[in-house]
Amino acid sequence: MMMRNLSERDRRTLRLGVIGIIGYLVLFYGATGLKSLETRRAEYDQLTQQARRVRQELLPYENKVLLLEKLQQTFRIDVTKLNRPSLVAEASAAIQKAAQAGGVQLGPIRESPGSASAKELAAMQLEGVGQVTSVMQLLHQLQNLGFPLVIESVQLTPESRKPGHIKVTLQLAILNFEQWKGARRNA
Amino acid sequence: MKRLPLSTRNVWIEFGGSSLRVHDGTAGIEVPIQRLENGKIANRDELIGAIRSFAGNGWGMRPRAICAISARGVSLRRITLPPTTKDNFDQLLAFQVEKEFPLGPDELAWGCYAPNQNGHNSSHSGSPQEVTVIAVKKETVAEYADLLKPCELNPLFTVGVIAAAELCRQLHRSHALLDIGEIHSELICVEDGVPSGIRTIAWGYRMLRQCVADALNISPEAADPLVREATVAPAEDQRAQKVRQTVELAFARLAASIRQTWKGQHLYVTGTGTPQIGAAHLLSRLLGVTSEPIHIPHGEGTSAAILGLKSLGERNGACPPLVLDLRNAASVARKRRPMAQWKWAAIAAALVIALLCLRYAEAFIRHDSLSQRLAQVNAERERLPRIDRELAFLQFLETNQPPYLNALVILANASAPGTRIQSLSMNRRGDLSIRATMQNSQQATDLRSKLIESGLFSTVVFDEQTPGPNRQVNVRLSARWRLTKSVNLLEKTNTPALKPAALQPPTRTR
Numbered sequence: 001m002m003m004r005n006l007s008e009r010d011r012r013t014l015r016l017g018v019i020g021i022i023g024y025l026v027l028f029y030g031a032t033g034l035k036s037l038e039t040r041r042a043e044y045d046q047l048t049q050q051a052r053r054v055r056q057e058l059l060p061y062e063n064k065v066l067l068l069e070k071l072q073q074t075f076r077i078d079v080t081k082l083n084r085p086s087l088v089a090e091a092s093a094a095i096q097k098a099a100q101a102g103g104v105q106l107g108p109i110r111e112s113p114g115s116a117s118a119k120e121l122a123a124m125q126l127e128g129v130g131q132v133t134s135v136m137q138l139l140h141q142l143q144n145l146g147f148p149l150v151i152e153s154v155q156l157t158p159e160s161r162k163p164g165h166i167k168v169t170l171q172l173a174i175l176n177f178e179q180w181k182g183a184r185r186n187a
Numbered sequence: 188m189k190r191l192p193l194s195t196r197n198v199w200i201e202f203g204g205s206s207l208r209v210h211d212g213t214a215g216i217e218v219p220i221q222r223l224e225n226g227k228i229a230n231r232d233e234l235i236g237a238i239r240s241f242a243g244n245g246w247g248m249r250p251r252a253i254c255a256i257s258a259r260g261v262s263l264r265r266i267t268l269p270p271t272t273k274d275n276f277d278q279l280l281a282f283q284v285e286k287e288f289p290l291g292p293d294e295l296a297w298g299c300y301a302p303n304q305n306g307h308n309s310s311h312s313g314s315p316q317e318v319t320v321i322a323v324k325k326e327t328v329a330e331y332a333d334l335l336k337p338c339e340l341n342p343l344f345t346v347g348v349i350a351a352a353e354l355c356r357q358l359h360r361s362h363a364l365l366d367i368g369e370i371h372s373e374l375i376c377v378e379d380g381v382p383s384g385i386r387t388i389a390w391g392y393r394m395l396r397q398c399v400a401d402a403l404n405i406s407p408e409a410a411d412p413l414v415r416e417a418t419v420a421p422a423e424d425q426r427a428q429k430v431r432q433t434v435e436l437a438f439a440r441l442a443a444s445i446r447q448t449w450k451g452q453h454l455y456v457t458g459t460g461t462p463q464i465g466a467a468h469l470l471s472r473l474l475g476v477t478s479e480p481i482h483i484p485h486g487e488g489t490s491a492a493i494l495g496l497k498s499l500g501e502r503n504g505a506c507p508p509l510v511l512d513l514r515n516a517a518s519v520a521r522k523r524r525p526m527a528q529w530k531w532a533a534i535a536a537a538l539v540i541a542l543l544c545l546r547y548a549e550a551f552i553r554h555d556s557l558s559q560r561l562a563q564v565n566a567e568r569e570r571l572p573r574i575d576r577e578l579a580f581l582q583f584l585e586t587n588q589p590p591y592l593n594a595l596v597i598l599a600n601a602s603a604p605g606t607r608i609q610s611l612s613m614n615r616r617g618d619l620s621i622r623a624t625m626q627n628s629q630q631a632t633d634l635r636s637k638l639i640e641s642g643l644f645s646t647v648v649f650d651e652q653t654p655g656p657n658r659q660v661n662v663r664l665s666a667r668w669r670l671t672k673s674v675n676l677l678e679k680t681n682t683p684a685l686k687p688a689a690l691q692p693p694t695r696t697r
Binding site: 037040041043044045047048050051054057058061064065067068071072074075077079080136139140143148150151152153154155156157158175177180 | 543546547549550551553554557558560561564565568571574575576577578579580581582583584585587588589591592595608609610611612613614615
């Protein structure tokens, strides 16, 4: 292969040529290139601002989620798994089971439709007789059965026929989650 | 020492005073040079044709021509340079050359022995450096370069006698080499491997032959064989004796010229006819030094200079130790300056790239990952309203669970022993009503106080108090508890008035 040694003039010509080509590229494509770089950077800035906004928005939800999990554990309620058509029946069965397990003998159980304005699915009235501790235990368990129950009223009277026993009359409301739209507090 | 690229073919050329020798390592040619009165070459075309036909390469590589020139007109100076950096070395040297030589560096073709080749101050930075500079008029070398241009050769020029000195470099570091030529002789003095003097002596074979011809009254052509045979002729030959005497006288003049320049102990003698006339032996006797001949193989195009260049080339392709540079000082300085300029340009380019990277690199690198992550988060955001709804529902459930058990505990703790409760009712709105029988009215009063002190009830009223038999009192009590967020009111029962007590079923008194 012919190895040509470049003279100083050849090298100078090459150098000038390379500088000229680079200058041409910078002149004609530099502005376009810079513009595209700036556009990309502006898009990235927008993304970062959007990310900051979303982060601000999501920050309170960290606590909300923790609170929600705690309440779900306390009440043992998974709202997503509540089946509206069979909710009342399931709740009634659970109450009867809890009463039976606690030693409370249940009497008549009456169900009626709930008040739509109060977002109630159904209202229930039940009577039972049992020892004081059993009745108290039932009252306590009603909150943790896994159903959205609110005890409207409690009436306790001594049971004359059974010493040591009391008679309890409960009025319960089963809340309807599907009618719930947003955050509401009891007045 | 600079190295030639190994793949380049080399041709060695000697531009003598009267002849041109060309050798390529295997064969050579010798062409006489005809000069004009001003010393310029007259038969330029003939020489070009001879070189071209000898070194013509066809399709092969363009050979490099390493050229040795005569020492006529060559000056040697030892220059002391102050300590300086590598970048400034050439510029400083050019200044000193202009100072030391009669012509400026732009008018000279010059080269130098680098400080580490001098053997002085080689590795001491911060101390003056001694540099040996050898220079010749640029037009002399330029003429030879122009002659080689049509032959498509890349020439490198050095001084012939310096190349010849390479033949005895390994023998003694301090010596002198005498190259006896046809018209003049060249003497180079070497100290510690670096030339310390170059001199042209107007003494050559032609003059020797003329002396013998004058002594014997014959023509110089007839004297030539007599000079060669004088050393081997028998001692009785009177003619040969006369020739020997004449030769010795002529060599005495040569020795005197050598002594003016050189005072060393080792002398090497070379030249085409030196072995035959015993020049080394004669000079050894006349100068009182050790003198050895350097044998030149018989062949066309061979000489001490050619052999010296060839031995350098065979030594891993080494360049001659001194190369006469045809470029001017400004271009030499520019050769170094661009390196520094390119360094700064590279630093500037690196800084610009760093600036662009700082500003734009993050956008390029993180844009896609950030947009993907945002898309994922935006998809998850659809669950947020549901979370709000569920939380609100459960919080409503929590706040709307009336504290029935709390109220019963407080009531049980506040009631005095013997209290008989006939009925008790509570509702979600916070209303509590009790119908009970107490032992005395004081117990009723105490009950009310304790219920209020408990903090759970905002109002406690006795709707009815009816005295009964045995100082008993039948009471109907209504209370309303505070509708605040559930408080662990069981803690409040630790007050002495509200010690925990079991809720006893009413005992029959009848």
